[in-house]
Amino acid sequence: MGVLKIIVTVIQVILAIALIAAVVMQSGRSAGLSGVISGGAETLFGKKKGLDELLGKITVVVAILFGAVCLLLVVWE
Numbered sequence: 531m532g533v534l535k536i537i538v539t540v541i542q543v544i545l546a547i548a549l550i551a552a553v554v555m556q557s558g559r560s561a562g563l564s565g566v567i568s569g570g571a572e573t574l575f576g577k578k579k580g581l582d583e584l585l586g587k588i589t590v591v592v593a594i595l596f597g598a599v600c601l602l603l604v605v606w607e
Contacts, residue, residue: 535603535606538599538602538603538606539603541599542596542599542600542603545592545595545596545599546596548592549589549592549593549596552585552588552589552592553589555585556582556585556586556589557582
């Protein structure tokens with residue numbers, strides 16, 4: 531196993547941990563019974579602001595990078 535492949539594998543592990551962290555840190559869409567009632571209002575009025583929006587964007591970027599690195603490692607074999 532070459533040094534470059536080891537580096538890419540380590541990057542993949544870091545991206546996997548970052549992706550898990552980004553998904554877990556996002557707030558849930560419904561938090562019990564109160565989430566059922568206010569969930570429709572949030573969708574209607576667009577309450578998603580601030581940290582949730584940032585975490586959503588980070589999740590998309592990290593997921594795309596993770597997929598690209600996975601494809602790179604598969605093609606590399």
